[in-house]
Amino acid sequence: MESKILVTGGAGYIGSHTLVKLLEEGYDVLVLDNLSNSKLETLDRVTSITKKKFEFIKGDIRDKNILKEIFKNKSINSVMHFAGLKAVGESENFPIKYYENNVLGSIVLLKEMALAEVKTIVFSSSATVYGQHSNNRYDEKTPTKPINVYGKTKLIIENILRDIKNSDDNWSIGLLRYFNPVGAHSSGFIGENPKEKPNNLLPYVAQVAAGLREKLFIFGDDYPTVDGTGRRDYIHIEDLSSAHVRALDYIQKNKNILFTVNLGTGRSYSVFEMINAFEKVSGKKIPFKVVERRIGDLAEFYADPSKAEKLLDWKANFDIKKMCEDTWRWQKNNII
Ligand SMILES: NC(=O)c1ccc[n+]([C@@H]2O[C@H](COP(=O)([O-])OP(=O)(O)OC[C@H]3O[C@@H](n4cnc5c(N)ncnc54)[C@H](O)[C@@H]3O)[C@@H](O)[C@H]2O)c1
Known part of the structure; x- marks a missing residue:
């Protein structure tokens, strides 16, 4: 065997x-x-x-x-x-x-x-x-x-x-x-499918774009970052x-x-950068509302992946556009 x-x-x-x-x-x-x-x-x-x-x-x-x-x-x-x-x-x-x-x-x-x-x-x-x-x-x-x-x-x-x-x-x-x-997988066949309200930004954005949720809540826009929103890798x-x-x-x-x-990947994107990229890819407007910061959230952190x-002998290859494209393809076609 x-x-x-x-x-x-x-x-x-x-x-x-x-x-x-x-x-x-x-x-x-x-x-x-x-x-x-x-x-x-x-x-x-x-x-x-x-x-x-x-x-x-x-x-x-x-x-x-x-x-x-x-x-x-x-x-x-x-x-x-x-x-x-x-x-x-x-x-x-x-x-x-x-x-x-x-x-x-x-x-x-x-x-x-x-x-x-x-x-x-x-x-x-x-x-x-x-x-x-x-x-x-x-x-x-x-x-x-x-x-x-x-x-x-x-x-x-x-x-x-x-x-x-x-x-x-x-x-x-x-x-x-x-x-x-x-x-998600580029086939659009498998992806993240949270049973409850998504905890993470991109699945939430995707559900708003698909009309499953009314708007995105952004937790704070007064962080010491370029656009005030939190940045993640x-x-x-x-x-x-x-x-x-x-x-x-x-x-x-x-x-x-x-x-x-x-x-x-070794670099971070802000919430607004992610929203903009998703809007471009999906052609959908993402309504949002800024609310209080969440306790424990940081302004920014990212990996040193060296x-x-x-x-x-590995490196992350895919960029923010591909991240959004694949998420959107999965969201549009495949709620299982
Ligand atoms: N998704 C993230 O953002 C993230 C980030 C860092 C680490 N992780 C870790 O990576 C792993 C996978 O995460 P994911 O995003 O695929 O989560 P997921 O919930 O989609 O997958 C976890 C799987 O484990 C199964 N499972 C849970 N408890 C089990 C148990 N006791 N016995 C057998 N099966 C059980 C679930 O049914 C599910 O299919 C987890 O350990 C998670 O903590 C995830």
Whole structure:
């Protein structure tokens, strides 16, 4: 039997796009997802895009019996671990839910990996682990001090992985800190499809353009930036998913390492710049209303992506226009 990659959370936004890349690169894949924030149809669409088959098991990473079965019977040699809850606001209101799903879930997964001697993992971390700093450009040496529960769960899991590595050198671990993933697959078949009101700017803008929401709320236009709105580092989902395949390749080839990298473009765009770009691409006017700043929001931050570029021989290629075009194509055609 050939060896397989276990992709936890593979039906989700980032997982499904990475699944496409993995299948296109010829990897054999098994997806484990409890579909708590995704739909089975997304996986059918991945098959339509790639014309490739893969296995899917509906299940929870906190279920050690499912994991035991998978590691016993499926010849898994590496794991890409996307499964997790990601809504910052919700994490503040329901901390136990987040610690249980993200931290406990990862512990159950890692324990079963160790028992099965599967010691290669790429983990979805987040720029949220950095928290607030006075400089805008974050490299991987920037101190970590997350200011919300979600970010804390990510840092705890990173630290668990570091401790595991310190205790057993046979592990190979890639910790990927994403900045702001946006966009959709260029086919328009898969994209971000928030079940609730979108937490992120671009899906919200897209829903306003599509007439699903009346207007966009901009949280503050009095930041010390050129146009007064907050600036973020947006990275196209296809660039982000390519980085995952590079990271997996890297830890499979260079055994016994742990690395941490930022995944971003290295430049920021303001809310108004994003709105303007989206209006051009869609031909739609985006009505907006400026409201109070949100607590904890920064004026600007963006990645120093040079470590990922060097280590993984990877670079984010897609610009703001492509981010908006792909988001709009997905929004117009495919609400699933
Ligand atoms: N999207 C972002 O802006 C962003 C930024 C930084 C980091 N991340 C991280 O990347 C990962 C993927 O994010 P996404 O945007 O694709 O989110 P998503 O919600 O679209 O995907 C997560 C997937 O995991 C599944 N899942 C959740 N808990 C599970 C569990 N206990 N067992 C099995 N499956 C479970 C969900 O059903 C979903 O399909 C997450 O860990 C997230 O925290 C996301």
